Amino acid sequence: MRLHARVARVRAEDKRLELDSGEQLPFDHLVFATGAVPRSLKVPGEDLPGIFHLRNLTDALRIKNFLAEGKCKRALLVGAGFVSLEMCEAFRRLGLSTTLVHRGELPMGRLDEEFGKKILAELGKNEVKFIPKATVENFESKSGGGILVETSNGPLETELVLLGVGVLPEVSLAAEAGISLGPTGAIAVDDHMRTNLDFIYSAGDCCESYHRISGKPVHYPLGDIANKQGRVAGANIGGQNLIFPGIVGSNCFKVFDLEVASTGLTEREAKEAGFDATSVTIRGVSKPHGYPGAQKLWLGMVADKDSGRLLGAQGVGGDGVVSRINILAAVLTAGLSIQELAYLDLAYAPPFSGSWDPIHIAAQQLLK
Amino acid sequence: MRLHARVARVRAEDKRLELDSGEQLPFDHLVFATGAVPRSLKVPGEDLPGIFHLRNLTDALRIKNFLAEGKCKRALLVGAGFVSLEMCEAFRRLGLSTTLVHRGELPMGRLDEEFGKKILAELGKNEVKFIPKATVENFESKSGGGILVETSNGPLETELVLLGVGVLPEVSLAAEAGISLGPTGAIAVDDHMRTNLDFIYSAGDCCESYHRISGKPVHYPLGDIANKQGRVAGANIGGQNLIFPGIVGSNCFKVFDLEVASTGLTEREAKEAGFDATSVTIRGVSKPHGYPGAQKLWLGMVADKDSGRLLGAQGVGGDGVVSRINILAAVLTAGLSIQELAYLDLAYAPPFSGSWDPIHIAAQQLLK
Numbered sequence: 171m172r173l174h175a176r177v178a179r180v181r182a183e184d185k186r187l188e189l190d191s192g193e194q195l196p197f198d199h200l201v202f203a204t205g206a207v208p209r210s211l212k213v214p215g216e217d218l219p220g221i222f223h224l225r226n227l228t229d230a231l232r233i234k235n236f237l238a239e240g241k242c243k244r245a246l247l248v249g250a251g252f253v254s255l256e257m258c259e260a261f262r263r264l265g266l267s268t269t270l271v272h273r274g275e276l277p278m279g280r281l282d283e284e285f286g287k288k289i290l291a292e293l294g295k296n297e298v299k300f301i302p303k304a305t306v307e308n309f310e311s312k313s314g315g316g317i318l319v320e321t322s323n324g325p326l327e328t329e330l331v332l333l334g335v336g337v338l339p340e341v342s343l344a345a346e347a348g349i350s351l352g353p354t355g356a357i358a359v360d361d362h363m364r365t366n367l368d369f370i371y372s373a374g375d376c377c378e379s380y381h382r383i384s385g386k387p388v389h390y391p392l393g394d395i396a397n398k399q400g401r402v403a404g405a406n407i408g409g410q411n412l413i414f415p416g417i418v419g420s421n422c423f424k425v426f427d428l429e430v431a432s433t434g435l436t437e438r439e440a441k442e443a444g445f446d447a448t449s450v451t452i453r454g455v456s457k458p459h460g461y462p463g464a465q466k467l468w469l470g471m472v473a474d475k476d477s478g479r480l481l482g483a484q485g486v487g488g489d490g491v492v493s494r495i496n497i498l499a500a501v502l503t504a505g506l507s508i509q510e511l512a513y514l515d516l517a518y519a520p521p522f523s524g525s526w527d528p529i530h531i532a533a534q535q536l537l538k
Numbered sequence: 539m540r541l542h543a544r545v546a547r548v549r550a551e552d553k554r555l556e557l558d559s560g561e562q563l564p565f566d567h568l569v570f571a572t573g574a575v576p577r578s579l580k581v582p583g584e585d586l587p588g589i590f591h592l593r594n595l596t597d598a599l600r601i602k603n604f605l606a607e608g609k610c611k612r613a614l615l616v617g618a619g620f621v622s623l624e625m626c627e628a629f630r631r632l633g634l635s636t637t638l639v640h641r642g643e644l645p646m647g648r649l650d651e652e653f654g655k656k657i658l659a660e661l662g663k664n665e666v667k668f669i670p671k672a673t674v675e676n677f678e679s680k681s682g683g684g685i686l687v688e689t690s691n692g693p694l695e696t697e698l699v700l701l702g703v704g705v706l707p708e709v710s711l712a713a714e715a716g717i718s719l720g721p722t723g724a725i726a727v728d729d730h731m732r733t734n735l736d737f738i739y740s741a742g743d744c745c746e747s748y749h750r751i752s753g754k755p756v757h758y759p760l761g762d763i764a765n766k767q768g769r770v771a772g773a774n775i776g777g778q779n780l781i782f783p784g785i786v787g788s789n790c791f792k793v794f795d796l797e798v799a800s801t802g803l804t805e806r807e808a809k810e811a812g813f814d815a816t817s818v819t820i821r822g823v824s825k826p827h828g829y830p831g832a833q834k835l836w837l838g839m840v841a842d843k844d845s846g847r848l849l850g851a852q853g854v855g856g857d858g859v860v861s862r863i864n865i866l867a868a869v870l871t872a873g874l875s876i877q878e879l880a881y882l883d884l885a886y887a888p889p890f891s892g893s894w895d896p897i898h899i900a901a902q903q904l905l906k
Binding site: 252382392393394395397398402414415416417418419420421422423424429431432433492493495496497498499500501503504505506510513514515516517518519521522525526 | 620750760761762763765766770782783784785786787788789790791792797799800801860861863864865866867868869871872873874878881882883884885886887889890893894
């Protein structure tokens with residue numbers, strides 16, 4: 171193991187790594203697991219003290235140490251993806267006055283509007299100020315401390331800024347070494363996690379995944395996918411013959427008391443992928459009405475009119491959302507139809523669901 | 539609608555019902571939805587005051603009224619299926635000294651031993667006395683009040699007895715009318731919920747279901763199955779052409795702080811059904827280790843060695859058991875393999891699971 175060593179370049183043709191120190195390391199197989207880097211806003215002042223990304227443990231410790239100095243009363247988040255939303259909760263728990271600036275109209279812009287609105291309401295309930303349709307133009311240190319943030323919507327003041335505007339795959343070394351990138355800009359891999367060079371593999375946030383519903387390569391930098399890809403790459407290098415079958419696009423997060431999850435394609439994505447898609451959103455309950463702890467939830471489903479197959483689902487609610495989306499992730503993987511879903515034999519007992527689960531209700535609705 | 543009317547007989551050949559009152563009711567279609575009746579112990583004194591079944595709302599009100607008299611300090615349950623186990627919790631919450639007498643060694647005898655043991659431990663933790671391998675031989679009223687229960691294990695005294703030894707399909711009218719019963723003793727139906735007479739349907743606890751994994755008819759008197767069957771029968775009578783595709787045998791219940799769920803076949807059932815079955819049980823956690831609220835869970839999976847298909851699963855734990863079993867119910871329905879399961883794209887975030895879910899871990903274990 172070489173600690174604190176940086177790779178200067180990969181000489182694929184010689185099967186060698188060259189370190190910054192000049193040392194050459196020969197290899198039989200190589201894995202690009204270079205991860206992803208936070209996307210930059212590309213505005214002046216982005217590197218000022220008090221402005222953070224949250225990508226790894228070091229970032230988290232930096233934020234924690236900054237907060238421990240005790241001079242921070244306000245936090246400003248840029249971007250409304252799940253990292254920003256999760257961090258809103260963390261900042262509010264610490265008692266910070268919290269503002270979220272987002273270029274779009276609703277948080278989690280990928281989801282349907284009605285789901286974004288539920289998340290927005292949850293932010294409001296928890297006193298997070300949401301500034302929609304605003305972009306950051308400049309950061310400046312104030313003389314008495316703190317940061318002045320110029321936005322398209324006027325100036326804001328804060329002590330801490332968290333930039334959560336997504337990540338980019340770290341592919342520079344790979345690209346220089348002649349490794350092919352895919353249409354997403356991440357490293358292209360086959361189902362064995364091999365790059366275009368059969369002795370060079372890639373896994374994790376730097377590479378693409380095959381989306382089993384759209385049939386297209388996607389860049390979904392998520393920890394569970396990275397884990398699976400790494401396992402498959404390692405096994406294949408070790409002489410096994412494992413296939414990573416791809417993903418269906420499942421993800422979830424918690425924002426305050428709300429579960430948010432989705433899998434597969436949204437209706438818009440399904441149409442872009444060429445499906446004749448239809449969708450429905452129902453309001454259901456996590457448990458039977460009147461059962462202690464029963465909470466409202468909203469479940470949306472997208473189906474292919476031609477085949478009757480499920481194409482995607484999204485959900486939001488106080489409880490039982492992730493568990494439903496995971497059932498639908500299995501359904502998507504298997505290509506089951508809405509007809510099958512409408513009568514799917516789920517385990518039923520009042521502490522866990524009604525005898526007609528929200529899944530059944532949404533599927534029955536789609537069949538009408 | 540005829541209230542308080544009893545059917546004396548069904549004259550299928552004339553398409554008429556005959557009521558006890560002598561009135562004749564003609565029909566075009568008939569549905570047998572006669573439900574199930576509690577199984578009797580067939581021991582003397584079973585009908586004494588203070589001895590109850592729990593099958594319907596009237597039964598529940600009877601028990602509630604009896605308890606409201608305030609003379610009840612002890613409850614004795616016979617049988618260790620989910621009704622008895624759920625009622626243990628209810629009785630303990632009311633502060634009753636609670637004893638469960640069971641002919642088998644462990645509660646929920648259908649499940650693998652290690653799962654029964656977890657349930658037994660939960661009963662113990664909640665001060666339910668469990669008497670295994672004991673049968674009830676006689677009930678007798680005591681002169682000063684209360685009931686003397688003679689068991690194969692010696693006498694017991696109590697004020698209330700709940701008999702929870704299963705149910706039998708109520709098929710007498712149907713059988714007299716020439717409707718065929720299946721091998722389980724319940725009414726045989728096709729996938730349209732039709733009996734052997736194509737204008738007579740059946741749905742609910744009085745009829746069979748097709749088990750999609752064993753390929754055999756089963757009698758699973760559960761509310762969610764009854765609902766689905768009723769919907770299909772009704773739609774078909776109304777002129778639609780709906781199919782009830784059958785069940786995979788999913789069920790769940792809560793006993794104190796424990797979730798218990800299963801789907802598909804146990805290893806024993808799989809072998810009886812002719813599969814070359816193998817199984818694994820893992821100990822996992824509902825959320826990542828160290829995350830607040832993370833709880834231990836045990837997940838068992840059964841697979842077919844020949845095809846690599848999942849055949850069944852069972853789980854027990856403080857949290858997240860039902861949600862996993864429901865994912866596996868979808869997997870079973872679709873016939874996905876263990877290989878697929880080992881890399882299933884589930885939604886991952888620390889509030890809900892580890893990046894390798896217990897499902898992945900059990901599947902990876904089965905692949906070894």
